[in-house]
Amino acid sequence: MRDPYDVLGVGRSATESEIKAAFRRLAAQHHPDRNRDDPEAQVRFKEVNAANQILSDPQKRAAFDRYGEAAFRPGGSGGVDFADFGGLDSIFSDLLGAFGLRTGEGGHVKKTLEVTFEESARGGKKEISYERIDICGGCQGRGAAPGARVDTCSACGGRGRVRYQQAFLPIALERPCSSCRGTGSIPSARCPKCDGAGVARGERTLSIDVPPGIEPGSTRTLNGEGHRLKPHQPPGDLELLIDVAPHPFFRRSGDDVLCRVPVTFTQAALGGEVLVPTLGGKVKLKVPPSSQPGAVLRIRGQGFPHRLRSGAGDQLVELAVEVPEWLSDRAKSLLKELGDELGEDVQPERRSFLEKLKELF
Template identity: 40%
Template sequence: MSKRDYYEVLGVDKGAAERDIKKAYKKLAMKYHPDRTQGDKALEEKFKEIQEAYEVLTDSQKRAAYDQYGHAGVDPNRSGFGGGGAGADFGDIFGDVFGDIFGGGGRGGRQSRARQGADLRYNLELTLEEAVRGKDVEIRVPTLVGCDVCDGSGAKKGTKPTTCPTCHGNGQVQMRQGFFAVQQTCPTCSGRGKIISDPCNACHGQGRVEKTKTLSVKVPAGVDTGDRIRLSGEGEAGENGAPPGDLYVQVHVREHKIFTRDGSNLYCEVPLSFTAAALGGELDVPTLDGKVKLKINPETQTGRMFRLRGKGVKSVRGGAVGDLMCKVVVETPVNLSSKQKALLEEFQASMGEGKQAAKHRPKEHGFFDGVKKFFDDWTN
């Protein structure tokens, strides 16, 4: 007998989102679950079909195989994906869908599991030079580590935790509410599955103690603000001997007095004297490797950008070394003496007026000619 299309079984479209599939399954499961159908074999088979469709369509890998190959793609005898729910336990899958309503656990709650330790974050501030070149730094991190006295068990040395008599080591107890089987955290052992009758004096039965660890962190060259360095297993110790979490070192590069970084390029502003801008010359420009000479062409305007190739940064992600972009800013002379002011007035007069002056200041005269034309057009 050929199987029905799984989407048809659940009454959803092929492109349905997972939340819509779960919603459709909940509605059908409440109607056809064996606790409600009172041993009707036909309806029980229908529920198995619904359950099988749900298992496949909520598993991204199985669903992709089904969409491409149909039932053959999820047939345990013909593929590596595993079959549907014909041989699965009703309570497991039913609990997966409804467990979140009552705080139950589905399959995850049927067995006591020690929780992995929490991940930690450490904010590391670096100068631009340190970030570009890389360095080894030592950091101090307050965390929870496994208790050495009891080896993380929480029990006094020479004793062992005993299996919880209420949940028999499962960490959860099951209660029935109508046709629902509700999983709840065991109130006796708080979900651990073990009872500590004689707690360790050092950690007071927690299996973990507070400690500040000193760690060496190798900062690779080229890191930037927002990059993270992962130290595996350096987070908090897990409960009941479970694996520790990880430590993530979050990089923040302090603002630099001269340079601004954008990816692999560096940017800086270089002040340029009035005379050097007009006559040209050379400037000493700072780089991360020392000073270099920058040639300034005569009649250089403020805002002009000069590129120094290969004087930027090599990113931690690879690629070529970036460039240093130097923006020149013409500096207006200040604190002038009477003689200097007189010389500038003489210079100003030497440039003439009208068309003669426009030859020396084309942008200025072009701007005001445009303004005059704008108002002439506006008034006519």
């Protein structure tokens, strides 16, 4: 075993954050996925992990400072078999943590599922891919290399667990056997893909049913689609957080769709018809005469489907009366004439869109 301080390249008095930073840097540098052509990388990577396990844990670090590597040999003079405490679980959680993956309690995984505005209204199928730890495909979880002989572990007699005595505690405790990593058997050669762990990282793709009308911020849990941290353990769950991408034209308010549609001064004053996009395609909307800027019109049933009852919300259309940017000489003189005809009468004060909405409910 190499001196963990040398492995991480830090001094004896290194702080917790210095150790963490060194670990992250070296783990990324020697990660086997980044060094596929270099078989030595895996060895260096494990060494970095082992060093971090000792130096990131104050108890283990103190034991190393006091007893050196003897503290980490089974039955070493440190009195406690520290190497067994972390074991595979903590290698994985350190590792995943360093790469921004959280295994969470029991291997639960959290992911965000982004859907479009239209998908959140109509529903549909959505694919999601994520990295997941599961039974190793190279050994089907046995941890043995192909063709390797598998013997019963002599350290635990095949039970996978051993009893141990902790200082100051009068009773013996049980922990997973470190010799066989809790499996109860020892292969003559370890599976090269998972190094005997029986579980490995892989890509998982799922097809998710998005129900119509799904709300942003809602969650869905898929049982058993999280990480399997040990071959004989049930996998954790996958929790999906639904995120709805903003739409350039529509907004959502409850089960209603809100939008803003430009109309000309003439359409607003005389009334008319405008084409309005909805989630179900374009519809003709009647603009009543004397419509004020900011008036809100309702298109029934073009909103989001109600979740708990039948039917759907509405689309609320705010009218934006547009003033022309360019006028011909004839248009100018017509407008001037119109101005003279209308006089200086002040139009009704425009109320805000929100105030209009409040009146509707």
